[in-house]
Amino acid sequence: MTDTSALDKPESQAAAIWRQFRQHKGAVFGLCVLGFLIVFTLIGPLFWQAPELTTTQQILNKNKPPSWAHPMGTDQIGRDILERMMQAGRVSLAVGFAAMLIAIFVGTFIGVLAGYFKRLGGPLMRFTDMFLALPLIPLLLVMVMLFRDKIAGVVGPEMGAFILIVFAIGVTSWMHAARIVRGEVLALKEREYVLAARSIGTPPRRVILRHILPNVISPVMVAATLGIAEAIITESVLSFLGLGFPPDFPTWGRLLFDGLQYMQLYPERVTWPGLAISLTVLSVNYIGDGLRDALDPKARGR
């Protein structure tokens, strides 16, 4: 009993989570696919560059089928689709993750406040309902119209568009996360271990950080993975309406809409960006699933 050296050496939290994560085949597969997509978009352009062409050559080069010179063919003005896919992926993935992070952060923050503090609950949830009732696309359009030039003046047109889009998508998609989190917090705060923490004298902010947040992680994770997909698609909608990135600046959504007009003649133009978006969403979903299981000590034991 007194022999402390006989203790199991505790496995560190991170190691235990990683060990459980690897058990989840779908999650590992998702991680591989997402890793491939990230490598493809970040490092791909270093290895693959389309040959520089003059304008005349480029016009002659339009709508080519896949070949060794252009593995995915060329588009209607002779640009190499593989190269555009890589560049587009960077932006789309960045927008998706950044917007999701903003949405989850705001959503969780408001949800926890509304759920834990009775007095804030009413006003905050009405505020959430108000945001839910706003028509999203017109709101986004107004925001972009009003602020695009101002932000572009400070950080440049492309970075400006990026910040604006991420911000706009973030602040218009946190409501579902907030509602889910609030519901969960309302249930959790009546649990006896929260009461126990209060009887110990733990102040509310640490009760929230230590006892509430770790236990709302599963629904948040699900909301987050779905949020990425939604953000990528919303970005493409904005770009399609001409209010997102400049037209010559490729994103997966943009490529998809560009390809739409030629879908009957060249179906691969929509297939590739569509596939990339779907793969991202799917892999992120599986990763979220695996993470959720890995973070739950109950599931981890099995």
Add this chain to the structure above:
Amino acid sequence: MRDSLSMPLVQVEDLKMHFPIYTGVFRRHTGNVKAVDGVSFTIQAGETLGLVGESGCGKSTVGRAILRLYEPTAGRVVIGGDDIATLDAETLRKKRPAMQMVFQDPQASLNPRMTLSAIISEPMVEHTAMTAEERQARVFELMDAVGLNRRFANRYPHEFSGGQRQRIGIARALALNPKFIVCDEPIAALDVSIQAQVVNLLEDLQDKFGLTYLFISHDLSMVRHIADRVAVMYLGRIAELSPRDALYDRPLHPYAEALLSAVNEPDPNRARRERIILKGDVPSPANPPKGCAFCTRCPKVMEICRVTRPELAEVQPGRFVACHLYTPAAGSTGATEVPEHYQQGETT
């Protein structure tokens, strides 16, 4: 002992806990659930006060209001010289280490995402400036004290049995060397074989650390085993507060009598009181009877019981009863049968 008699460790005076009821579209305040309606008692240092009563009579609410997990509607709760009911948040927080709680459901009272060692060291993180090593050493010490193998320190609550989980809860309550522990039905969720272990553990710890318990339970035989004095609650009020042996030998309040007659006696040869079966249901605490709370079901009800609320009064040395049968002023007008307690009640 004399010294502590003059100044009890815990002193509860006229504690009231009313939960508001809101009804209608506009959530108007239309009434109160009087879960605890004027409860007074004292607990001496080193003593165990048992608090018994049927479900919904307000036992747990008393326990939680004493530790100010609920904001009491009225009354004073003096623990170690400070009125807990009116302290401001920061002073109350500093005071928390002296009073702790063991909860009913050991599964629900442990955070499923924390390891045993993290759970037990939480009070130390909050209230002391110990380093991680010192905390770990103290956790091992506490695990030894409650009989948990040290190798369990990095496991999670779901990996333990109910009895072991309750030991974790007890270790957490002990972490800061409290003087006073509220045990809120600590054995209700456990197997009978484990109940005895946990109760014995609580007794051993009391001897070792000089603890004072408020032991809330509906298990009358367990209360008989552990408590020094017992308070019987009915509908938010104390019906009788007596030393254990006196109460179990001869309860004075008709409700205490009925309640204790329900205790099973394992020895069939032992002479038994006749089982008193009460008729009807407990009245709603939102709308209690005007006079004595028990007047709707009392077999010895009198006229005065329906009109005047009896106060808790000392009828024999150390025995407090709230019943008109024992108040000198009460006439025998409504009593249909002469109760055996008459001799104490009627002095005039």
